[in-house]
Amino acid sequence: MFGDSAVGDVRDPYPEFHRLRRLGPIHRVEAFGQQVNFVYSYDDVSRIFSDSETFSSVVFEKSLVMVFGPTILAMDGHEHLAHRGLVASAFRLKALEDWKTRLIEPITHQLIDAFVERGTADLVREFNFRFPIQVIANMLGVPSEDSGLFLRRSIEMISIAVNVERGLAASAALRDYLAPIVEERRRDPKDDLISVLATAEIDGVRLPDENIYGFLRLLLPAGAETTYRLLGNLLIGLLTNPDQLDELKTNRDLMPHAIEEALRWEAPVQQTAREVMVDGVEIGGVAIPKGDSINVSIGSANRDETKYDDPDRFDIHRVGPPHLSFGGGAHYCLGAHLGRLETTVAVNAMLDRLDDLRLEPGDADPHVHGSAFRSPTTLPVVFKPGR
Numbered sequence: 046m047f048g049d050s051a052v053g054d055v056r057d058p059y060p061e062f063h064r065l066r067r068l069g070p071i072h073r074v075e076a077f078g079q080q081v082n083f084v085y086s087y088d089d090v091s092r093i094f095s096d097s098e099t100f101s102s103v104v105f106e107k108s109l110v111m112v113f114g115p116t117i118l119a120m121d122g123h124e125h126l127a128h129r130g131l132v133a134s135a136f137r138l139k140a141l142e143d144w145k146t147r148l149i150e151p152i153t154h155q156l157i158d159a160f161v162e163r164g165t166a167d168l169v170r171e172f173n174f175r176f177p178i179q180v181i182a183n184m185l186g187v188p189s190e191d192s193g194l195f196l197r198r199s200i201e202m203i204s205i206a207v208n209v210e211r212g213l214a215a216s217a218a219l220r221d222y223l224a225p226i227v228e229e230r231r232r233d234p235k236d237d238l239i240s241v242l243a244t245a246e247i248d249g250v251r252l253p254d255e256n257i258y259g260f261l262r263l264l265l266p267a268g269a270e271t272t273y274r275l276l277g278n279l280l281i282g283l284l285t286n287p288d289q290l291d292e293l294k295t296n297r298d299l300m301p302h303a304i305e306e307a308l309r310w311e312a313p314v315q316q317t318a319r320e321v322m323v324d325g326v327e328i329g330g331v332a333i334p335k336g337d338s339i340n341v342s343i344g345s346a347n348r349d350e351t352k353y354d355d356p357d358r359f360d361i362h363r364v365g366p367p368h369l370s371f372g373g374g375a376h377y378c379l380g381a382h383l384g385r386l387e388t389t390v391a392v393n394a395m396l397d398r399l400d401d402l403r404l405e406p407g408d409a410d411p412h413v414h415g416s417a418f419r420s421p422t423t424l425p426v427v428f429k430p431g432r
């Protein structure tokens with residue numbers, strides 16, 4: 046998922062995905078002395094997600110585990126279920142209601158307060174980038190004034206494919222920062238996720254500290270990198286289709302549709318990976334040897350023309366099968382409800398408080414870009430100054 050992040054910068058990968066889907070179901074490429082099979086169609090991606098015994102996440106042991114430590118993303122079977130179960134209840138819809146009023150709404154309004162009277166803003170820099178890291182830092186139970194530091198360390202950590210030393214140094218720095226907080230919560234638990242992990246047991250055995258750090262190192266980037274990109278993609282979809290923006294403003298029942306369409310149209314996480322665990326597996330009639338890696342293209346699956354009419358169009362009224370942007374099966378995104386809730390609160394507040402919201406006319410050329418992860422880096426907007 047995060048292993049080869051930040052590699053490449055592409056404005057529009059979709060014509061190439063389209064070409065590859067038409068060429069055949071599997072594209073075998075040799076990379077770093079290993080055969081990697083690229084899979085691009087909706088049906089194949091969806092099948093791979095739903096069968097974690099055949100298509101395993103142990104593939105991440107050679108990449109992510111190096112920097113995160115033990116992490117649920119790379120576990121399978123009972124071990125995965127037991128570890129995921131430790132934090133799963135904190136991310137259920139009901140539990141999130143409390144965070145919504147205590148945390149998500151106040152942070153949203155505080156960030157908007159800082160620019161609402163100006164009538165202009167760069168929404169990526171002044172809102173999207175800051176918002177989810179503050180939410181997840183608070184949910185974990187680390188001081189939100191340190192959220193800038195977390196964001197920097199998380200980005201350094203997940204750029205390990207480009208700079209191994211920097212990734213490992215960031216990973217160690219996060220552990221050094223978190224260690225005294227974990228110790229303190231073990232002595233005096235509070236109402237936060239670090240306390241849940243610090244006091245957790247599996248089969249009567251206390252969760253080893255390395256596993257706690259593994260969780261925290263995953264949750265920071267998983268909770269921040271992704272939601273800030275989803276927000277940017279939804280906003281650019283709406284701002285470049287002002288008729289749909291205006292419709293959503295007057296009919297907020299459309300918000301869930303708009304969010305799902307943004308997730309389909311521009312998947313924040315474009316790809317993930319799996320390893321083939323058994324002999325004799327075929328995808329689209331092509332045999333794949335046991336031990337081979339698979340690169341699973343979520344971004345391509347979501348634009349599969351056999352599933353969606355005019356798939357490149359952003360359309361909040363779209364009907365079609367569910368997008369695959371949160372993955373699927375056993376590893377289905379743990380933060381899907383949280384990401385949707387944060388996005389709903391944020392965009393509702395923007396529509397309420399930033400009247401006549403439009404892209405700033407000028408040469409900034411805001412657009413979605415990226416290869417492993419995608420979103421706009423800037424969203425300069427104008428609106429009626431308010432309060």
Ligand code: HEM
Binds near residue numbers: 119269376
């Ligand atoms: C809002 C946009 C988000 C997107 C597009 C997204 C995407 C994904 C995807 C594609 C996976 C599956 C990876 C795989 O199977 O290889 C995943 C897993 C995961 N996500 Fe998210 N995510 C988002 C938000 C969040 C948030 C807010 C959190 C909260 C902390 C989060 C935490 C996780 C965790 C812990 C996993 C691992 C689940 C497991 O292995 O069982 N995500 N996410």
